[in-house]
Amino acid sequence: MWMYILAVTAAVLSLLVGISTGSLSIPFSSIVRILAAEWFGAALPRHIPADWVPIVMAIRLPRVVLAFLVGASLALAGAAFQGLLKNALADPYTLGVSSGASVGAVLVIFLGWQWPFFGTFTLPVVSILFGMATLAAVLAFTRAVERRMSVETIILAGIIFGAFFSAFISLMIALTGEELRQIISWLMGSVAMRGWKYSGLLLPFFLVGAAVLIANSRELNAFAFGEAAALHVGVDVTRRKVIILTAAALLTGAAVSVSGTIGFVGLVVPHMVRLVCGPNYRVLLPLSLLYGGAFLVLADVAARTIIEPRELPIGVITALIGAPLFAVLFFRKMKRKMG
Amino acid sequence: MMLEVRAVSHRYGPKQVLDRVTFAVEKGEIFGILGPNGSGKTTLIKLISKELPLASGEIVIDGRKLSALSAKQWARMAAVLPQTAEAAPGYTVRETVALGRYPHQRGFFPTWTEDDEAALRDALAAVGLTGKIDEPLERLSGGERQRAYLARALAQEPKLLLLDEPTNHMDVSGQVRLLDRLAEAAHARGLTVVAVFHDMNAASLYCDRVLVLNKGKIAALGAPADVMTPALLEEVFAAPIVRLAHPASATPMFSFMPNKKQGESPVGGLRLSFLDDAAVLTAAAPLRVLSSALIGAGFQWATHFVNRQVGLDYDCSDAEGDMRRYLEQHGFPPERTVGMMTAVDVRDAVWLQKEGEAFSVAVMATAGVGNAVDAARAWQHQPLAARPGTINMVVVIDGVLTEAAFVQAVMTATEAKAKALADCSVCDPETGTLATGTSTDSLAVAATQTGQVFAYAGTATELGRALGRLVYEATVEALGRWEKRRKRR
Known part of the structure; x- marks a missing residue:
């Protein structure tokens, strides 16, 4: 129980820090008052300047919420992939779905598409459509190769599709002129200047994906002992595998389509949670969700404050903070095990 | 009949590994499957446990056809103790054995019931691991880990237990303890056990009946003392084998005849x-x-x-x-x-x-x-x-x-x-x-x-x-x- 309280506290604190930090620093108490006033109609105290309200509500809140949802989605997907594929190096991008989503996004920038009605929102929509098409293709290919859909086949199929789509992206980068900067910065990932619409696009995928994965905690635990063991205790192996893969891939595709390919969160957050709380998915999934979200919110804070007023790519920051943090945890865990 | 295997054949590509194998196992029996490498014994277990699709023939468990059973239904009737289980680092004994309750749980977010807890405790007691319930798996010895997996199988409360060379990588004391626990559990619960054995002596000691497979066909079927004759075993295993009487159990014991030339040692020596x-x-x-x-x-x-x-x-x-x-x-x-x-x-x-x-x-x-x-x-003497x-x-x-x-x-x-x-x-x-x-x-x-x-x-x-x-x-x-x-x- 204490583990959940700690994680929820960390998540709430990270959100407050994310809203509070910026060129204009806003104290926590004021943030709480503003939120109370906006959501529950409480009176706004005199001492809070009125122009803080749009800064919190229209600029910072959507940004931290998006960062949180993206981080949570990637960490959940990473945890699921690592367990299902029984591969510590698996991350949300293993299956190639992110590459597919990226092709969609880069294509939109490359061709300068702006669909009527969608406007700038064309990019995430095209991206997620590409992501889902990729997932369908990978699963269909795996099934065609082998009806049982073994883990090895899935990983290989993901690598094949991923490499193919990466080549497409490189091709577009090579052919483009004007849009190079835009493409590269999208690929490195960002949650800046997105507004509520992007969170709105991600939210349904997040809710469904998270619920499906958490509902499959016991199956994921069984898969951790190998496919044969899962079968022996009565798991409908192929069906569950497709369900879990689909949920995790949708989380990934949706996250990539709204924020680009932010690395490291999905790989390392589940590992860090595992080091502290053990491998049981009933605990691992909710905690990965909370810590993944908190981690990305804080990474975003660092990305926009380190060399203010310029912003660094968030994908760079996740690795810059994440790698040393992981190294310390890993080192201490191994020492305790050996000593 | 707990298990009926009727005319089951299986091939990997052009290679026929099982050829119209038919036998039946009665309730409460400890049934051994023996044979050299490549005789099809593991394939047979994999077919019964639905790991491989059944292409020809029919398998019936407790009166129900294998093809009509869902994965969960199957796991409520039968459980498997594999040769070597993949390691899952970090899981405790409790978490491992709790997985055995999976087939009995229903709904999206099932609660852990008293029945589940009782079955788990019972299974741990049967294998003698009650004291290690909160230990991580990797801190157990090889034999203890295998017993933890046996507890997981028992927690499924199956009627039929399938084992594939369960003592393959264990030392002697681990083997004896596992097999003794197994025989005890089988007896106490009326469990039917079908086990692939590598070791003829273990099969002879613990099995009521044995099935000897050779090149995918049944070479013999019956009580160990009746069918495990040196002639048959020599033919099946293609190695000279001697049979002895066990000093404490009414079962045969086997050893190899080494092809070793002894030096001349006349009485003059x-x-x-x-x-x-x-x-x-x-x-x-x-x-x-x-x-x-x-x-x-x-x-x-x-x-x-x-x-x-x-x-x-x-x-x-x-x-x-x-x-x-x-x-x-x-x-x-x-x-x-x-x-x-x-x-x-x-x-x-x-x-x-x-x-x-x-x-x-x-x-x-x-x-x-x-x-x-x-x-x-x-008799006329005083005892001296x-x-x-x-x-x-x-x-x-x-x-x-x-x-x-x-x-x-x-x-x-x-x-x-x-x-x-x-x-x-x-x-x-x-x-x-x-x-x-x-x-x-x-x-x-x-x-x-x-x-x-x-x-x-x-x-x-x-x-x-x-x-x-x-x-x-x-x-x-x-x-x-x-x-x-x-x-x-």
Whole structure:
């Protein structure tokens, strides 16, 4: 129980820090008052300047919420992939779905598409459509190769599709002129200047994906002992595998389509949670969700404050903070095990 | 019937691994599947456990067709203990065993019920891991981990338990503990067990019936004692196999015949030497011995025969332990030595050899008849404490003796000895009748087990006749020496 309280506290604190930090620093108490006033109609105290309200509500809140949802989605997907594929190096991008989503996004920038009605929102929509098409293709290919859909086949199929789509992206980068900067910065990932619409696009995928994965905690635990063991205790192996893969891939595709390919969160957050709380998915999934979200919110804070007023790519920051943090945890865990 | 397998065939590509295999296993039976590598035993288990799709034939578990069972339904009826389970780092014993409750849980977010907890506790108790419930799996020994997986299988509360070489990577104590627990659990719960065995001895000890597979076909099916014949096993495993009787269980035991050339070790290679208080016979190569000696009784392989002299006042209360210490002190390996005791002066030991055309026989004997007994009237005696044997004899035969020949050699030697006593007019002092021996005689019959094979050693055979004569002469001679020394005193 204490583990959940700690994680929820960390998540709430990270959100407050994310809203509070910026060129204009806003104290926590004021943030709480503003939120109370906006959501529950409480009176706004005199001492809070009125122009803080749009800064919190229209600029910072959507940004931290998006960062949180993206981080949570990637960490959940990473945890699921690592367990299902029984591969510590698996991350949300293993299956190639992110590459597919990226092709969609880069294509939109490359061709300068702006669909009527969608406007700038064309990019995430095209991206997620590409992501889902990729997932369908990978699963269909795996099934065609082998009806049982073994883990090895899935990983290989993901690598094949991923490499193919990466080549497409490189091709577009090579052919483009004007849009190079835009493409590269999208690929490195960002949650800046997105507004509520992007969170709105991600939210349904997040809710469904998270619920499906958490509902499959016991199956994921069984898969951790190998496919044969899962079968022996009565798991409908192929069906569950497709369900879990689909949920995790949708989380990934949706996250990539709204924020680009932010690395490291999905790989390392589940590992860090595992080091502290053990491998049981009933605990691992909710905690990965909370810590993944908190981690990305804080990474975003660092990305926009380190060399203010310029912003660094968030994908760079996740690795810059994440790698040393992981190294310390890993080192201490191994020492305790050996000593 | 708990399990029915009907005309099941399976092929990997062009290779036929199972060919119309049919058998049935009854409720509560421990059923073994034996066979060499590639005989199809693991494939058979994988077909029953739905790991492989069933292409031809039919499998029925407790009256229900395998194809009609969902994964969960199957797991409520049957459980599997695999050969090696993949490691899942970080999981505790509790979390591992709790997975066994999966098939009994329903709904998206099932609660852990009292039934689940009871089944888990029960399973852990059955495998003796209750104390390790919160240990991470990687901190258990290999045997304990395998028992944790057995507990997971038991937590499924199955009617049928499938095992694929469950003791493959375990040491002896781990194997025995796992199999004992398994047999106990099977008995207590009325569980049917179908197990693939690599080890013929484990199969023979624990199975009610065994199925022997060879190249995908049934080679034999029945009780281990009936079907596990050396001829069949030699054919199936393509290796020379010997079958013995287990000393404590009414089951056969098996070993290999190494294809090892033994050096020539004729009886001439024997050496008789004397210590202060013992006559020692040393062989160049181990001899197979059947004896009633104090040390190394029964069938044994031995290189030394020690006939130790003790005083008439020797305290017999721990003769065996004392003899063992004596052998160790004098540098004789107790596991390869046949040790006897006598009150007779060992310097009077008689050593006779006879070279026949096809065989040679030698006898070492010491005799004293202070406590001579007529075996037919010994019931008239007061029960006496055992005293050092006074006619000790070691018979060595150069040749291969069957077990029957060993027993006949013992009979022949004993009869010859009794006749020698009679001819020397040795009487039982209590009954006054002719004595047949003394109250604590020892006899060892040893054979080199190389060269000519002797199926029999009774008095109808040349060997038996030579043996009887030699024993007779040696006994008479030894008695004469004993008599002489007694008169001198």
